[in-house]
Amino acid sequence: MIGTWELYGLSEAELHxxxxxxxVDAAFFLASGLRSAAYPQTFSHSKVIMSLHxxxxxxxxxxxxxxAGESVPTHHHLRDLWERYTKxxxxxxxxxxxxxxxxFIGGTEAQVVQARQDExxxxxxxxxxxxxxxxxxxxxxEWPGAHGVTPNSYPDEIAALRDRIRxxxxxxxxxMANKALDATSEPAPSVASSANQG
Numbered sequence: 001m002i003g004t005w006e007l008y009g010l011s012e013a014e015l016h017x018x019x020x021x022x023x024v025d026a027a028f029f030l031a032s033g034l035r036s037a038a039y040p041q042t043f044s045h046s047k048v049i050m051s052l053h054x055x056x057x058x059x060x061x062x063x064x065x066x067x068a069g070e071s072v073p074t075h076h077h078l079r080d081l082w083e084r085y086t087k088x089x090x091x092x093x094x095x096x097x098x099x100x101x102x103x104f105i106g107g108t109e110a111q112v113v114q115a116r117q118d119e120x121x122x123x124x125x126x127x128x129x130x131x132x133x134x135x136x137x138x139x140x141x142e143w144p145g146a147h148g149v150t151p152n153s154y155p156d157e158i159a160a161l162r163d164r165i166r167x168x169x170x171x172x173x174x175x176m177a178n179k180a181l182d183a184t185s186e187p188a189p190s191v192a193s194s195a196n197q198g
Contacts, residue, residue: 013066017169020059024162027052031155046149051132053158057098060165061085067172076129100128
């Protein structure tokens with residue numbers, strides 16, 4: 001039997017990471033089936049994979065923030081989580097570019113600023129996550145634009161995310177272990193004594 005007891009004693013960060021890893025594994029498994037046609041090649045079935053893919057990135061970022069001692073937001077807005085991540089891990093070895101973060105190109109600077117503000121608005125900031133899980137928004141409207149996946153290359157995209165978050169997990173854990181080691185090996189402050197009393 002498989003049960004919740006395997007999670008007993010795990011920290012908030014560890015819980016986020018093991019679930020991120022499970023999501024990316026499941027996404028890769030299903031995307032491989034999509035490529036081979038063992039899994040139905042429909043948009044609805046693809047959307048399940050996209051949701052797993054999106055949530056894997058979200059959970060990894062939440063793991064990393066928690067491990068850095070940062071408060072972890074409860075929303076699903078990848079751009080905000082990513083921006084917090086880059087502040088917590090500014091070194092180039094921790095570079096990470098999550099999927100599903102839109103790039104605004106082709107507009108004026110003012111239009112890009114407005115688009116970013118619209119995306120960050122509380123009413124919209126979970127839109128990408130919700131679009132991966134539902135065919136309509138909370139008002140029952142279809143999501144704007146065309147969306148899809150390429151079955152032949154999608155498993156490779158997911159594998160790239162899987163490999164990167166596993167590397168980053170090792171780097172983050174190593175950094176935390178080094179910090180803990182540094183904290184225990186700091187020399188005790190010495191007390192200076194004066195030879196000239198008097």
